[in-house]
Amino acid sequence: MFRDRQDAGRKLADELEKLGIADPVVLALPRGGVPVAAEIARALKAPLDLVIVRKVGAPGNPELAVAAIVDGDPPDVVLNREIVEAYDLDDAALRDLVARARPELERRRRVYRAGRSLVPIAGKTVLIVDDGAATGTTMKVAIRALRRRSPREIVVALPVAPPETVEELACEADRVVCLSQPARFFALTYHYRDFPQLTDETMIAMLPPPQRRVKGTSPTPGSL
Secondary structure (H helix, E strand, O other): OEOOHHHHHHHHHHHHHOOOOOOEEEEEOOOOHHHHHHHHHHHHOOOEEEOOEEEEEEOOEEEEEEEEEEOOOOOEEEEOHHHHHHOOOOHHHHHHHHHHHHHHHHHHHHHHHOOOOOOOOOOOEEEEEOOOOOOOHHHHHHHHHHHOOOOOEEEEEEEEOOHHHHHHHHOOOOEEEEEEOOOOOOOHHHHEOOOOOOOHHHHHHOOOOOOOOOOOOOOOOOOO
């Protein structure tokens, strides 16, 4: 059991430091992944950024994901092909569903990034971090989208997840570092002594401040 997310992040950082990772970039899944990732980024002296994922719900069943949109420049759409086929969705129907989900992704991007530019990951070792994973669905989507952006390697870093989820993520990522793999997972709250709900404001305060541009210069590609 971890004391809190920061404790989990420090313990993960200890394991990750042993790997001798080259050119790391730490990407957190908001909100819960941010305090974990902040500790890792600090220990590895690596840039810290977010990977923002928005689920695209099936017609009449918004909790079932037919796809997901991952923030980027441009955003990536990752399809759940089994669900697409089950609902017999053609390209036009998919485009419509994705278009309906885009405003929420853009809202999260504006709020969460607050002027921060995307950290480039091409040629870098990407560490995708969360405070735990039950099914790993969001993590899988993030991995598949980030693969398209030419990283050197993708490493998943988790404090806790069920063994079957770790096994599935190992098929997607280059490496998975997971400190605890209980056979009886239950909910994440069972694996932390202190597991508060994080507000947007608390999460954003843990991120690096936006870089100020010098007057007359152009924004970095991918900035908001």
